[in-house]
Amino acid sequence: MLDVRGLSLRYPNGTQALAGFDVAVGSGELVVVLGGNGSGKTTLLRCISRTLSPDKGEVRVGGVDLAQLSGEKLRRARLDLAVISQHAALVRRRSVIANVATGALGRHDTLWTALGGLPADELTAARGHLGEVGLDHLARQRAGTLSGGQAQRVAIARALAQRPRVLLADEPVASLDPEAAEDIMRLLKRLAAEEKLAVLCVLHQVELAYRYADRVVGIRGGRLAFDLPRAEVSREAVHRLYLSEAA
Amino acid sequence: MTDGAVPRGAATAAPGPWSALISSAARLAVLLGTLLVIVQALIVVQARPQDLITGVHGMADIIRRATPPDFSHINTALWPALETIDIAIFGTIAGIIMALPLAVLAAANVTPSRPLYYLARGVIGFTRAVPDLVWALFFVTAVGLGPFPGGLALAVHSIGMLGRLFAETIEHMDMAPIDALALTGARRLQIFTHGVVPSVLTSLAGISLYRLDENIRSSLVLGFVGAGGIGFQLLTAMNLFQYRQVSLLLIVTFVIVLTAERLSAVLREKLA
Numbered sequence: 150m151l152d153v154r155g156l157s158l159r160y161p162n163g164t165q166a167l168a169g170f171d172v173a174v175g176s177g178e179l180v181v182v183l184g185g186n187g188s189g190k191t192t193l194l195r196c197i198s199r200t201l202s203p204d205k206g207e208v209r210v211g212g213v214d215l216a217q218l219s220g221e222k223l224r225r226a227r228l229d230l231a232v233i234s235q236h237a238a239l240v241r242r243r244s245v246i247a248n249v250a251t252g253a254l255g256r257h258d259t260l261w262t263a264l265g266g267l268p269a270d271e272l273t274a275a276r277g278h279l280g281e282v283g284l285d286h287l288a289r290q291r292a293g294t295l296s297g298g299q300a301q302r303v304a305i306a307r308a309l310a311q312r313p314r315v316l317l318a319d320e321p322v323a324s325l326d327p328e329a330a331e332d333i334m335r336l337l338k339r340l341a342a343e344e345k346l347a348v349l350c351v352l353h354q355v356e357l358a359y360r361y362a363d364r365v366v367g368i369r370g371g372r373l374a375f376d377l378p379r380a381e382v383s384r385e386a387v388h389r390l391y392l393s394e395a396a
Numbered sequence: 397m398t399d400g401a402v403p404r405g406a407a408t409a410a411p412g413p414w415s416a417l418i419s420s421a422a423r424l425a426v427l428l429g430t431l432l433v434i435v436q437a438l439i440v441v442q443a444r445p446q447d448l449i450t451g452v453h454g455m456a457d458i459i460r461r462a463t464p465p466d467f468s469h470i471n472t473a474l475w476p477a478l479e480t481i482d483i484a485i486f487g488t489i490a491g492i493i494m495a496l497p498l499a500v501l502a503a504a505n506v507t508p509s510r511p512l513y514y515l516a517r518g519v520i521g522f523t524r525a526v527p528d529l530v531w532a533l534f535f536v537t538a539v540g541l542g543p544f545p546g547g548l549a550l551a552v553h554s555i556g557m558l559g560r561l562f563a564e565t566i567e568h569m570d571m572a573p574i575d576a577l578a579l580t581g582a583r584r585l586q587i588f589t590h591g592v593v594p595s596v597l598t599s600l601a602g603i604s605l606y607r608l609d610e611n612i613r614s615s616l617v618l619g620f621v622g623a624g625g626i627g628f629q630l631l632t633a634m635n636l637f638q639y640r641q642v643s644l645l646l647i648v649t650f651v652i653v654l655t656a657e658r659l660s661a662v663l664r665e666k667l668a
Contacts, residue, residue, distance in 0.1 A: 198579060228581040238576035243594045251590050255581025265589035304576075311580050 150347035156206035174347040181362035189371035231308035237300035241293030249275035252310030278306040298329030318350040466640035480625035484611035487550025499562030524556025543624030609660035
């Protein structure tokens, strides 16, 4: 579903953030990316979501190369690709259900949605997505009142409202306590399987990767260090990812 | 502490006699500078405290002639009082309507283009720099005496005051929800109405209420240049030496200002 080939990016300050990086994620698969600080994990996700433009390479989602698109074509192609990050980034003053339904805005080009309205069918669907993440009882609550774990679940429900084929998760559990982190990872794993989503998730918690990933991808210095099924990833290989570049 | 231990702060060089002397000289310079500013202000305003003492009789005479307030004229004060409040309401609402789109253009994080940003900043700066009293003089000349020029004056001045505060509120908002909406594939206008507006609406409402409170106070004075309201009544009564009516109008003014201030504060508290 997601096929990244030869992705390269050099920042204006000369840092080679990505150097010919390859990764593929199939439908229903949860792939975890591990790597040290500054290894290029977040840059990889930002290049895939095209908030950064790569210098070289392909980002294919369902066969369409996002790296070649811009403007309206890119916006339309992005509908297949949802992003969640460390912070839930909800509109705090809106209700939970309204936040979820905004995930569907990209599919609606009506005056009603342009003026701040939400389609009735999307509000109904949003309640269903909230049910999927176990928070339908909080639908009418203001988003600013949620706990970190609840807010992250709502962000995932908003991503589901987008009806994506690929879900990119950039350190989704970084600001959560261990129990909430486990909850979110279980949810991502379940959604990947049930919704046939291709999930690419950047993590710092190695243990979570060992427990929930179908495959683990290691990144070091912007290059692919390994891409292996979870059971074949050695502790030593992971340890090497976190050694300094000079070591 | 062991013998070999270095006392805390020992690595920092002790201030020498020169640095102490420079520090004292700097303090003296600041003190002299402050005194100079105060003295020049006293000279420029030709402050003569003795005039206050010799003028006590005059003030006492005015107070004597202004008391008791002439409550028999309360009915004639009610309409101008309502006019004063309505000038402020008109000015604030018209100001909000014009300031909102300008603020969006003048907020660096959401403006659609750089030239529009500078144009909006220019309009906001100009309308704010010119005092509402000057705008009132301008509109009295343009549309004649009455409350309408007063409302227009407050509206134009409010564009500047509200436009700046609205733009700053938008600039300081959390951009994460906006970026998240952009990533869902939402269009620009949808991002604005579903992300920016709900995020800043409460703050903008609070600022608008505060502006209404300010405009009520300003509209009291606008009557002095013929722009309607209770100020016009006040000026007329003073010119006709009807001091008991003046004191009545001042009481009405006091009640209006205090009520508006309390109401605005309570509503802003509820919004927070």
